[in-house]
Amino acid sequence: xxxxxYLRLALDGIRKNKRFYLPYILASVGVTAMFxxxxxxxxSKTVAQxxxxxxxxxxxxxxIFVLALFSAIFLFYTNSFLIRRRKxxxxxxxxxxxxxxxxxxxxxxxxxxxxxxxxxxxxLLGILFSKLAELILANILKAQTTFGMEIPPxxxxxxxxxxxxxxxLIMLNSLRQVRFSTAVALLKSESVGEKPPxxxxxxxxxxxxxxxxxxxxxxxxxxxxxxxxxxFLAVAMVITGxxxxxxxxxxxxxxxxxxNKRYYYKPNHFVSVxxxxxxxxxxxxxxxxxxxLATMVLVMISSTASLYFGSENSLLQRYPREFNMNFxxxxxxxxxxxxxxxxxxxxxxxxxxxxxxxxxxxxxxxATTAGFLDMSDGTVETNVGYFNLYDTGSxxxxxxxFYFVSLDDYNKTYNTNExxxxxxxMAYVFRNRYDRDEISFNRGETFKIKKQVPExxxxxxxxxxxxxxxxxxxxxxxxxxxxxxxxxxxNGDRIxxxxxxxxxxxxxSEDEQTKYSSKIWEAFKEKLPSENCGVDHRLFEGRALERRxxxxxxxxxxxxxxxxxxxxxxxxxxxxxxxxxxEGYEDRSRFEIMQNVGMxxxxxxxxxxxxxxxxxxxxxxxxxxxxxxxxxxxxxILLLFGLSxxxxxxxxxxxxxxxxxxxxxxxxKITSNSYYNIVSGIKED
Amino acid sequence: xxxxxxxxxxxxYTGRFGGNVVEALKSVSFNVEKGEFVxxxxxxxxxxxxxxxxxAALDKPTAGTVVLDGMNLANIKDASLARFxxxxxxxxxxxxxxLDTFTLEDNIFLPLVLSGTDYTSMxxxxxxxxxxxxxxxxxxxxxxxxxxxxKQRAAVARAMITNPKLILxxxxxxxxxSKSSDELLRLFSEVNRNGQTVLMVTHxxxxxxxxxxxxxxxxxxxxxxxxxxxxxDDSFYNRIADALRLIATxxxxx
Numbered sequence: 001x002x003x004x005x006y007l008r009l010a011l012d013g014i015r016k017n018k019r020f021y022l023p024y025i026l027a028s029v030g031v032t033a034m035f036x037x038x039x040x041x042x043x044s045k046t047v048a049q050x051x052x053x054x055x056x057x058x059x060x061x062x063x064i065f066v067l068a069l070f071s072a073i074f075l076f077y078t079n080s081f082l083i084r085r086r087k088x089x090x091x092x093x094x095x096x097x098x099x100x101x102x103x104x105x106x107x108x109x110x111x112x113x114x115x116x117x118x119x120x121x122x123x124l125l126g127i128l129f130s131k132l133a134e135l136i137l138a139n140i141l142k143a144q145t146t147f148g149m150e151i152p153p154x155x156x157x158x159x160x161x162x163x164x165x166x167x168x169l170i171m172l173n174s175l176r177q178v179r180f181s182t183a184v185a186l187l188k189s190e191s192v193g194e195k196p197p198x199x200x201x202x203x204x205x206x207x208x209x210x211x212x213x214x215x216x217x218x219x220x221x222x223x224x225x226x227x228x229x230x231x232f233l234a235v236a237m238v239i240t241g242x243x244x245x246x247x248x249x250x251x252x253x254x255x256x257x258x259x260n261k262r263y264y265y266k267p268n269h270f271v272s273v274x275x276x277x278x279x280x281x282x283x284x285x286x287x288x289x290x291x292x293l294a295t296m297v298l299v300m301i302s303s304t305a306s307l308y309f310g311s312e313n314s315l316l317q318r319y320p321r322e323f324n325m326n327f328x329x330x331x332x333x334x335x336x337x338x339x340x341x342x343x344x345x346x347x348x349x350x351x352x353x354x355x356x357x358x359x360x361x362x363x364x365x366x367a368t369t370a371g372f373l374d375m376s377d378g379t380v381e382t383n384v385g386y387f388n389l390y391d392t393g394s395x396x397x398x399x400x401x402f403y404f405v406s407l408d409d410y411n412k413t414y415n416t417n418e419x420x421x422x423x424x425x426m427a428y429v430f431r432n433r434y435d436r437d438e439i440s441f442n443r444g445e446t447f448k449i450k451k452q453v454p455e456x457x458x459x460x461x462x463x464x465x466x467x468x469x470x471x472x473x474x475x476x477x478x479x480x481x482x483x484x485x486x487x488x489x490x491n492g493d494r495i496x497x498x499x500x501x502x503x504x505x506x507x508x509s510e511d512e513q514t515k516y517s518s519k520i521w522e523a524f525k526e527k528l529p530s531e532n533c534g535v536d537h538r539l540f541e542g543r544a545l546e547r548r549x550x551x552x553x554x555x556x557x558x559x560x561x562x563x564x565x566x567x568x569x570x571x572x573x574x575x576x577x578x579x580x581x582x583e584g585y586e587d588r589s590r591f592e593i594m595q596n597v598g599m600x601x602x603x604x605x606x607x608x609x610x611x612x613x614x615x616x617x618x619x620x621x622x623x624x625x626x627x628x629x630x631x632x633x634x635x636x637i638l639l640l641f642g643l644s645x646x647x648x649x650x651x652x653x654x655x656x657x658x659x660x661x662x663x664x665x666x667x668x669k670i671t672s673n674s675y676y677n678i679v680s681g682i683k684e685d
Numbered sequence: 686x687x688x689x690x691x692x693x694x695x696x697x698y699t700g701r702f703g704g705n706v707v708e709a710l711k712s713v714s715f716n717v718e719k720g721e722f723v724x725x726x727x728x729x730x731x732x733x734x735x736x737x738x739x740x741a742a743l744d745k746p747t748a749g750t751v752v753l754d755g756m757n758l759a760n761i762k763d764a765s766l767a768r769f770x771x772x773x774x775x776x777x778x779x780x781x782x783x784l785d786t787f788t789l790e791d792n793i794f795l796p797l798v799l800s801g802t803d804y805t806s807m808x809x810x811x812x813x814x815x816x817x818x819x820x821x822x823x824x825x826x827x828x829x830x831x832x833x834x835x836k837q838r839a840a841v842a843r844a845m846i847t848n849p850k851l852i853l854x855x856x857x858x859x860x861x862x863s864k865s866s867d868e869l870l871r872l873f874s875e876v877n878r879n880g881q882t883v884l885m886v887t888h889x890x891x892x893x894x895x896x897x898x899x900x901x902x903x904x905x906x907x908x909x910x911x912x913x914x915x916x917x918d919d920s921f922y923n924r925i926a927d928a929l930r931l932i933a934t935x936x937x938x939x
Contacts (some may be wrong), residue, residue, distance in 0.1 A: 593782045600764070
């Protein structure tokens with residue numbers, strides 16, 4: 001009998017507070033559904049069978065824990081609004097004679113109801129939409145999919161394993177709050193007088209300094225590898241800086257404005273500035289969270305989308321021709337014209353057996369070495385054991401791969417007529433900049449850089465590497481290398497390898513390439529064994545074979561980006577909604593007082609409007625600012641993933657921002673409506 | 686000369702679908718002279734609050750007129766009502782109605798700032814008032830930092846700072862302890878002696894006994910009124926108490 005009572009009371013409580021409970025329930029249903037879908041990909045056999053599906057599953061394995069942690073924090077946060085609301089009611093029940101123990105049963109029932117709805121509803125929704133998500137994934141990966149419906153039991157179990165404890169923890173938290181407060185405290189919990197926020201100049205200024213420093217780092221880095229390392233530092237600084245600035249900095253600004261009597265005591269500023277102080281104190285953290293979430297969504301979606309849409313482009317850069325071959329010679333004798341003609345002949349013959357022919361050739365002789373370039377004096381240290389990344393001295397310095405290319409090959413490939421004197425070189429710098437007109441290697445060789453050439457097809461391994469590359473076009477490779485040729489690095493490997501790059505298209509269709517590439521390469525190796533052509537080892541890369549792994553990696557990232565973005569946007573919307581609602585209730589009495597004291601409702605509305613607008617658009621303005629400064633550093637990091645199409649990245653970023661801003665404004669319209677309804681006391685039901 | 690003329694004011698509240706008609710005020714008529722201190726007494730439900738809302742132009746009467754200093758409230762456009770209230774009326778509420786986001790000083794300045802007064806002249810106006818009310822040391826404090834009595838004094842300062850034609854006080858001592866109440870009432874009579882017209886709605890005989898005239902409202906009508914005449918506070922207190930007893934036991938006007 002009594003059990004029935006608490007169930008009824010719990011149901012009643014949820015129904016009566018539906019303005020608060022409905023969004024919470026929707027949120028937990030949504031988060032559960034989202035989690036199930038992501039989890040579905042981890043266990044689904046259909047996904048595993050897609051080409052590149054294994055890459056997606058590996059990516060998701062990392063993502064799923066981020067998502068679990070995020071879901072927990074998010075549900076806790078939204079639930080805290082609920083507890084604050086419900087405490088009054090609990091206090092009343094307590095005074096009317098319900099013991100704490102009875103209240104506990106009430107809370108337990110409430111949690112059971114909400115958890116059941118969320119888990120059942122969430123998983124049904126998840127199962128429903130998992131097929132759709134699968135189709136989208138298949139489309140992104142350019143893979144085929146079956147039409148069956150799959151419900152992996154593991155996904156359901158795992159979702160339960162994550163979400164049951166989350167709801168349990170939320171319940172324990174509510175119990176704790178009721179357990180440790182008295183009836184009167186519960187009753188009054190909603191109307192506790194607030195101390196006026198003090199301006200904390202230390203944290204306010206620290207926040208601004210952190211942001212400025214992070215921005216400076218982001219725009220001043222030149223080397224992609226360093227960018228990758230520093231990026232996480234910059235992200236941490238921006239997050240801390242945003243929180244400090246929004247929480248302390250905003251209060252500080254308001255206080256400074258208040259000190260300026262001529263500004264402050266104006267009808268337009270008086271009420272707005274003084275209420276803003278309180279609003280910011282209460283909302284600083286929430287706004288900073290929205291800002292960070294927005295920035296994350298934008299960074300994630302724009303970079304993964306750019307990578308995905310740029311895959312073809314990156315593929316072409318990484319694999320300039322359909323067939324790409326590298327021959328690492330024993331010594332410079334392998335560079336002789338006869339030897340190279342011999343290899344070319346064998347390749348053409350083998351390809352011919354499969355109905356293809358060599359066309360659109362790029363080939364050049366090069367000697368490759370890697371080293372650490374000090375931008376301040378133009379010296380290169382090639383013994384790679386001597387330095388590490390964290391000791392680069394300046395952020396401009398970096399590791400380079402150096403390609404020495406002969407002038408003859410350059411003129412032949414690019415149809416030019418350049419000339420060079422001994423000791424002179426032309427340079428092409430990839431993924432970095434080099435402004436000095438001289439470069440000298442640690443073992444003596446110094447080159448005067450005559451000019452920088454506008455284009456050069458950097459070999460695929462250089463594109464694939466995370467380091468920057470510098471091509472030095474010299475009159476004679478062997479002479480240029482000089483003493484370096486005999487050196488070994490700390491591993492005992494020789495530091496200069498004479499390499500002949502040979503890239504060409506085949507005249508075979510994509511399907512034929514996929515089928516025959518490996519066979520052609522094997523047949524060729526048999527026809528011309530290494531010892532017959534002075535080759536130490538050789539490497540073959542077929543574009544058609546690599547295309548699939550490119551799409552699965554970038555497609556997987558893009559897909560994960562979309563999923564996480566949906567979750568983050570979802571979170572941001574809910575934070576905004578609860579913020580507006582809870583503020584509406586708090587502002588209501590203030591609204592009345594102002595009216596009594598002689599403020600017209602028009603004046604009040606105007607003032608509230610300007611406050612809402614400020615509070616609302618602050619996060620997105622900050623997000624835009626973050627994004628602007630993040631752009632250069634992300635651009636560099638994307639280079640590591642092979643994306644050098646800045647225009648694409650820029651367009652995608654602007655597009656994402658526009659969509660996001662539009663969506664955000666829509667949410668603003670909806671939530672501010674319910675805010676006005678509350679302050680003006682209009683009942684919704 | 687009458688500063689406030691209330692003629693045959695009637696107020697009827699109608700339920701949502703035309704049913705449930707409640708007559709809060711039947712027909713109320715009275716005048717308040719310039720410089721007078723009038724207390725209105727009545728039990729809960731007698732129509733006191735309705736009357737006060739109508740006088741404050743927060744509500745409109747169903748019939749009858751309210752004229753403040755020659756202006757008929759019914760003729761003031763909705764858009765300028767708030768400005769009218771701000772310039773002509775001062776309010777003191779039972780629950781102080783101070784904004785917790787402002788210091789006491791800023792709370793007091795609020796009506797002036799809304800009228801666009803500049804900072805120095807606001808301060809010039811505040812100084813004598815604050816001194817009279819004994820709050821100069823509290824001006825930079827926030828409402829949550831001071832006692833109820835101090836809050837109410839700040840509220841009185843806010844009501845006075847615009848030099849209103851009439852101060853309307855709604856149970857001003859309702860939320861105060863007896864010592865603070867006495868002090869506040871003393872302030873009210875002092876303010877009144879300096880020429881300020883005050884109209885106070887109250888339950889408390891103690892509060893009413895400092896007024897110059899007490900009107901009793903019952904069932905939406907002015908049922909009876911008493912003038913202080915030459916009485917001291919104490920003897921006026923006794924007369925009010927007697928009148929209330931008679932009214933409560935159903936007697937006719939004395």
